[in-house]
Amino acid sequence: MYIIDRRLNPGGKSLANRQRFLRRAKAQIQRAVRQTAGDRDITDLERGGEVSIPADGVREPSFRRSGEGGVHDHILPGNKRFVEGDTIDRPPGGGGGGSSAGTSGEGEDDFRFALSREEFLDLFLEDLELPDLAKRRLATVEVQGMRRAGYSVSGSPVNLALLRSMRNAMSRRIAMRRPKPSELLKLEEEIELLEKEGESEQLLELRQKLERLRLRTRKFPYIDPFDLRYRRFEPVSRPVAQAVMFCLMDVSGSMTEHMKDLAKRFYMLLYIFLTRRYKHVEIVFIRHTHEAKEVDEDTFFHSPETGGTVVSSALREMQRIVAERYPPENWNIYAAQASDGDNSPNDGATSAALLRDVILPACQYYAYLEVGSDHDRMQAGFINHKTALWQTYETLQEDGASIAMRKVNHRREIYPVFRELFRRRDAEARVP
Amino acid sequence: MSLIDKDTLLFHGADWDFGAIQGVYDAVEQIAVGEMGLDVYPNQIEVITAEQMLDAYASIGMPLFYKHWSFGKRFATHEAGYRQGLMGLAYEIVINSNPCISYIMEENTATMQTLVIAHAAFGHNHFFKNNYLFKEWTDADGILDYLEFAKSYIARCEERYGQSAVEKVIDAAHALMSHGVHRYPRKKRPDLRSEERRERERQIHQEQTFNDLWRTVPSKSGVAKPALSDDRRRALLELPQENILYFLEKSAPRLQPWQREILRIVRQIAQYFYPQRQTKVMNEGCATYCHYRIMTRLHETRQISDGAFLEFLQSHTNVTRQPEYDDPHYGGINPYALGFGMMQDIERICTQPTAEDRLWFPDIAGCDDTMGVLRGVWANYRDESFISQFLSPHLMRQWRMFHLVDDPDRPELVIEAIHDERGYRRLRRALSRQYDVGWSDPDIQVVDVDLTGDRRLILHHNVLNRTLLHKDDAQRVLQMIANLWGYDVLLKEVEATTGAIFQEHVAHPHETLF
Numbered sequence: 001m002y003i004i005d006r007r008l009n010p011g012g013k014s015l016a017n018r019q020r021f022l023r024r025a026k027a028q029i030q031r032a033v034r035q036t037a038g039d040r041d042i043t044d045l046e047r048g049g050e051v052s053i054p055a056d057g058v059r060e061p062s063f064r065r066s067g068e069g070g071v072h073d074h075i076l077p078g079n080k081r082f083v084e085g086d087t088i089d090r091p092p093g094g095g096g097g098g099s100s101a102g103t104s105g106e107g108e109d110d111f112r113f114a115l116s117r118e119e120f121l122d123l124f125l126e127d128l129e130l131p132d133l134a135k136r137r138l139a140t141v142e143v144q145g146m147r148r149a150g151y152s153v154s155g156s157p158v159n160l161a162l163l164r165s166m167r168n169a170m171s172r173r174i175a176m177r178r179p180k181p182s183e184l185l186k187l188e189e190e191i192e193l194l195e196k197e198g199e200s201e202q203l204l205e206l207r208q209k210l211e212r213l214r215l216r217t218r219k220f221p222y223i224d225p226f227d228l229r230y231r232r233f234e235p236v237s238r239p240v241a242q243a244v245m246f247c248l249m250d251v252s253g254s255m256t257e258h259m260k261d262l263a264k265r266f267y268m269l270l271y272i273f274l275t276r277r278y279k280h281v282e283i284v285f286i287r288h289t290h291e292a293k294e295v296d297e298d299t300f301f302h303s304p305e306t307g308g309t310v311v312s313s314a315l316r317e318m319q320r321i322v323a324e325r326y327p328p329e330n331w332n333i334y335a336a337q338a339s340d341g342d343n344s345p346n347d348g349a350t351s352a353a354l355l356r357d358v359i360l361p362a363c364q365y366y367a368y369l370e371v372g373s374d375h376d377r378m379q380a381g382f383i384n385h386k387t388a389l390w391q392t393y394e395t396l397q398e399d400g401a402s403i404a405m406r407k408v409n410h411r412r413e414i415y416p417v418f419r420e421l422f423r424r425r426d427a428e429a430r431v432p
Numbered sequence: 433m434s435l436i437d438k439d440t441l442l443f444h445g446a447d448w449d450f451g452a453i454q455g456v457y458d459a460v461e462q463i464a465v466g467e468m469g470l471d472v473y474p475n476q477i478e479v480i481t482a483e484q485m486l487d488a489y490a491s492i493g494m495p496l497f498y499k500h501w502s503f504g505k506r507f508a509t510h511e512a513g514y515r516q517g518l519m520g521l522a523y524e525i526v527i528n529s530n531p532c533i534s535y536i537m538e539e540n541t542a543t544m545q546t547l548v549i550a551h552a553a554f555g556h557n558h559f560f561k562n563n564y565l566f567k568e569w570t571d572a573d574g575i576l577d578y579l580e581f582a583k584s585y586i587a588r589c590e591e592r593y594g595q596s597a598v599e600k601v602i603d604a605a606h607a608l609m610s611h612g613v614h615r616y617p618r619k620k621r622p623d624l625r626s627e628e629r630r631e632r633e634r635q636i637h638q639e640q641t642f643n644d645l646w647r648t649v650p651s652k653s654g655v656a657k658p659a660l661s662d663d664r665r666r667a668l669l670e671l672p673q674e675n676i677l678y679f680l681e682k683s684a685p686r687l688q689p690w691q692r693e694i695l696r697i698v699r700q701i702a703q704y705f706y707p708q709r710q711t712k713v714m715n716e717g718c719a720t721y722c723h724y725r726i727m728t729r730l731h732e733t734r735q736i737s738d739g740a741f742l743e744f745l746q747s748h749t750n751v752t753r754q755p756e757y758d759d760p761h762y763g764g765i766n767p768y769a770l771g772f773g774m775m776q777d778i779e780r781i782c783t784q785p786t787a788e789d790r791l792w793f794p795d796i797a798g799c800d801d802t803m804g805v806l807r808g809v810w811a812n813y814r815d816e817s818f819i820s821q822f823l824s825p826h827l828m829r830q831w832r833m834f835h836l837v838d839d840p841d842r843p844e845l846v847i848e849a850i851h852d853e854r855g856y857r858r859l860r861r862a863l864s865r866q867y868d869v870g871w872s873d874p875d876i877q878v879v880d881v882d883l884t885g886d887r888r889l890i891l892h893h894n895v896l897n898r899t900l901l902h903k904d905d906a907q908r909v910l911q912m913i914a915n916l917w918g919y920d921v922l923l924k925e926v927e928a929t930t931g932a933i934f935q936e937h938v939a940h941p942h943e944t945l946f
Contacts, residue, residue, distance in 0.1 A: 013487040021504030061908035070899030078756020079832040087844035113508035
């Protein structure tokens with residue numbers, strides 16, 4: 001009999017098969033992933049997790065009998081009251097008798113399984129890319145970390161390098177000619193043997209030698225503090241790319257729940273996307289009516305507020321926070337603004353100036369998302385109605401400022417719009 | 433209790449190490465081989481992690497397998513179930529090979545490892561080595577080498593012809609797997625070791641004898657070949673043929689050699705697993721009976737502690753539990769429970785027969801040689817014949833079995849037989865029939881094709897009990913057959929006795945496969 005320990009064998013034997021499976025069901029999984037994404041929280045989305053796809057696409061058909069029609073026999077255990085010839089009414093809902101029938105309709109069930117975080121996001125964000133940042137320096141931040149750096153003679157006991165210490169001890173013992181235990185043993189035996197024969201000169205000599213060796217053994221210990229070595233660590237600083245994402249939203253009375261929902265979905269996507277690119281992403285929520293305030297996520301999306309609309313207040317708040325906490329040379333700054341497009345008439349110029357001179361130079365990317373209600377679309381069709389904010393930003397854009405602007409009316413447009421904003425630019429754009 | 437000499441125990445507590453496993457193995461072997469007279473392949477026990485167990489699950493328990501998306505799908509399902517805690521993992525997987533490989537999980541306690549060794553390394557192992565179906569249909573010496581060959585062959589095909597082309601062939605072959613076995617012994621015993629050599633030689637022969645000139649030889653025109661009679665034509669193609677994969681491999685006119693080889697690989701593997709499908713109850717019954725007996729002996733000889741024995745009993749009763757039909761947990765008859773129940777019943781008949789047993793089982797009642805009888809049973813029966821031969825009235829009463837018939841022509845369900853004097857034989861026959869794969873798998877045969885004519889392949893499904901095929905699935909599989917065959921395929925569902933046709937399915941080939 002052999003016992004073989006396979007535990008250390010490389011795992012992931014099914015990985016190749018799993019990838020084949022994912023590729024085969026890719027279209028369906030992708031749809032499922034995007035659907036799932038709609039039901040989750042911003043930060044929750046990146047955990048990966050369970051998706052379910054219609055079993056149809058990954059069905060493995062075989063010739064089998066259908067569960068319906070025909071005579072079926074069942075042998076069942078646990079008879080309590082039946083005798084031969086008894087009849088039982090059919091259980092409602094199908095021709096299956098007994099409890100084992102009626103399970104053959106499995107083909108219609110959904111097929112559930114778990115995707116890992118990477119698989120989930122890969123499918124979710126496939127062929128998206130951060131906008132072309134060639135002209136911008138990607139700011140980085142130094143982070144302190146520890147790195148192994150050789151050995152030292154002092155340190156804490158947990159860092160004791162056992163192998164190295166013992167090796168030192170051994171070489172010292174050899175160099176100092178510390179007697180080996182076996183040598184001593186041999187000498188003792190010899191003495192014992194001679195002692196039986198009686199006293200002699202040789203015996204005396206050997207005894208002296210033994211004494212000398214024992215003294216030497218005591219003088220040179222087996223292991224000495226001098227031998228000890230410790231693993232040494234030294235701090236290093238590593239550049240870490242970090243990003244901050246500003247979510248700006250108009251929460252004045254004219255923003256409906258529907259519009260906020262649209263905005264939330266967009267922020268969610270942006271957040272996930274950034275976390276894929278940067279190790280460390282922070283989010284700042286700024287909501288504004290006629291005045292702006294930094295709030296937490298819950299308040300941002302759910303707490304009602306009333307008041308007028310002054311966009312520049314939010315931009316000013318952002319400017320303040322950037323100056324205070326996120327110096328642009330250390331942080332990649334992304335901002336996304338969602339609004340229904342209203343702005344007080346006299347604020348347009350202020351906002352434009354603020355954006356052009358302060359905000360945009362600090363930002364890697366600025367996206368403006370105009371959210372509309374469901375029925376807006378028809379109007380837009382023939383009147384081509386432009387909101388105040390849209391007009392302001394359009395002028396900015398025409399002057400060469402890099403603002404991405406999109407209008408969204410329905411939930412299903414969010415993802416296409418997002419994809420459009422971050423679509424991978426084709427090769428010709430990248431190769432000079 | 434404190435008088436027990438601690439030294440007789442094989443292990444203490446739940447922890448184990450390789451020395452303990454070796455000790456347990458030796459003790460188990462002494463009982464299994466020495467006392468019970470089991471005859472086993474040499475054992476190889478491999479310790480694996482839960483993740484590796486999931487891997488093994490995905491490829492039907494085999495240690496190496498070719499790559500296919502369906503295994504990935506299986507892995508995904510098992511993994512999801514395992515993670516959510518819906519599904520526990522098996523304690524072991526055992527492979528019918530020589531040496532016999534048993535996988536045991538590292539999470540198992542020492543008691544569980546003992547149980548697993550007794551169950552798999554001796555119970556299943558004995559069954560694999562001695563049962564006539566396994567001897568007839570499987571080649572335990574060659575299977576691992578063959579799987580290795582299959583894996584590398586399919587990988588080479590993928591490199592050469594592209595993954596999707598290979599995948600299509602495997603998809604189709606998998607769909608036909610249940611109809612890719614020979615049910616009756618053929619002249620040659622399976623010899624998987626020579627398969628690889630055969631394939632290579634064929635390839636070399638083909639390359640050597642290839643001569644492009646043949647292409648230019650003008651064919652004889654005007655001389656019509658005498659038309660073969662229908663019977664002669666069918667006989668040449670070995671029709672009717674129920675092994676559809678075999679027929680396609682040998683006769684499909686448009687398949688490439690490598691496509692045929694893939695069909696052959698899938699067919700060989702289906703054939704290898706064929707006996708396991710027919711002996712589920714016996715195989716598990718044999719293994720469960722063995723582990724029960726071995727564990728009991730180990731406890732009697734004080735080699736395992738009372739605590740360990742209780743732990744064993746707890747998992748043993750879990751495995752052999754049979755919920756009654758009206759229990760919400762009822763999911764059909766548990767093969768472990770039925771198998772174990774019948775083995776124990778045979779033991780009872782051998783040692784303490786009643787007058788009824790003497791009447792029903794005159795050959796074995798009171799013979800007192802339980803192991804001799806059981807070894808004979810394990811060697812010479814499959815589930816269907818085993819049940820129809822050895823299910824005793826005593827056990828039917830104990831289980832309170834009854835036979836329910838669901839006939840759509842009748843307004844109500846009818847109790848056909850119960851566990852009484854009038855019903856025993858009918859009940860037993862009905863149950864044994866459910867374990868007959870020839871009865872439970874739809875009977876589909878290739879009946880006719882005119883290779884010189886329109887080459888339309890005609891299949892018949894001989895309908896039993898008026899149960900037709902699952903329509904959607906049948907159409908899909910038929911489409912795959914058509915793709916392999918290269919011409920139209922027609923499937924008729926025929927009443928076996930009257931010849932009346934219930935339904936017809938037709939499929940036309942997609943050109944994309946070629």
